[in-house]
Amino acid sequence: MQNPKQKSRQLALVDCNNFYVSCERVFRPDLINTPIVALSNNDGCVISRSNEAKALGVKMGQPWFEVKALAEEHGILALSSNYALYADMSNRVMSILHEFTPHQEVYSIDESFLELTGIQNLKSISYQIKQKVMKCTGIPVCVGIGPTKTLAKLANHIAKKHPRSKGVFNFNDLNESQKDSLLGKISVGEVWGIGRRLSQRLASYNVVTVQDLKLAHTATLRAQFGVVIEKTQRELCEHSCIELTEVEPAKKQIVSSRSFGQMVTDLNALKDAVSLFTANACQKLRAQNSHASMIQVFLCTNRFRPELPQYNPCISVPLPQPSNDTVHINRWADYLVGKMFKEGYQYKKAGIMLSEISASTHRQMDMWEPQEQADTNLMRTLDAINTRYGRGTVTVSTQGAYKSWQMKQERKSPNYTTDWSSAPEA
DNA sequence: TCTCCGATTAGAC
DNA sequence: CTAACGGTCTAATCGGAGA
The missing domain is CATH 3.40.1170.60 (MutS, DNA mismatch repair protein, domain I)
Known part of the structure; x- marks a missing residue:
């Protein structure tokens, strides 16, 4: 029913x-x-x-x-x-969108789903959204509306692609035959959840357009392609299966890694890099009020240079007790880098992954190992400073190895929104 | 045979 | 002058190990 x-x-x-x-x-x-x-x-x-x-x-x-x-x-x-600039602009855009409805899902840095059920004159609201975001942030947006997330996404795609829509498209405004003919003109690959591989495989079943997918035999679809695509099909048939997630669920794993600007051969430079990655990962962990009990550290040589010797070691260790303390986790990370490091390789990338993540609130405390309290205060201060003055203002240690692995960023614009000294002169 | 686990795959942005 | 190719995250699925 x-x-x-x-x-x-x-x-x-x-x-x-x-x-x-x-x-x-x-x-x-x-x-x-x-x-x-x-x-x-x-x-x-x-x-x-x-x-x-x-x-x-x-x-x-x-x-x-x-x-x-x-x-x-x-x-x-x-x-x-x-990224500092984009994150900041994103926050501004998202908070303006939030003014139009209490039910918002921030889906990515540049996208938001908004529940507008029950609102009249949607067309005019949509143009107001566009105008307000433009006026307050200078960012142009398109609005797609539909009865399910998948169709709203598709409507947005149409709004972006057809200049006549002027940036707003409401799928619900179409009658049944208009829907059929429209979906018959769009290729399946445009559908949310259908990537390049699936489009190709679907083509061999003569599923080429969105309409083909909508009408495809459900049982066959499920048997050949799995449950995800079945949900997608139902969403195309206006049966909502993918709910709005208004509160972002805590991450189950946190990875911080980066390719280096140059190849790195020096152990201290690797340790320095990994310690910064660790600091970033731990800060994310604390920001979502979690602790991790598994850490994994990895090094990579350059896979695009197969003529060079390749070595991609990776070690994980379970922590004796869950932690989100940068200093503590960094001791492990540092040790692991030292353990994996071998001379004679040119390293191109390294990183750390924190997993087995649990909420700080129901963490099992080890009654024999008290301490901690002092450290959590230190971490709070660290986070406050880095949030205020920018990531990497205060870090655990770096003895100047930074420049040997630092990212290549030869064309970066100034930090207009987070750094006073970058503000344009009056 | 069932279950659990890690690795792999596919997708999004 | 040359060499140069991102980073996170999730869910589903598969195959092997162990119960």
């Missing part, structure tokens, strides 16, 4: 356009019409493109060195990613 309330559900997916690039443009309005891209860590790959850059054929995820010639030819400007 279908719940009649569910039928009239109105879910919006608000997605920022070309988010990282748009953030950069807020502080560099002179770049409004130039083709620009933002690069991943180490200036490795293109991860955000302005419309002009897309039009010139720059692909998402493309390695920068492949794009370089094209970029020089057409004057495409590349910027190193500035």
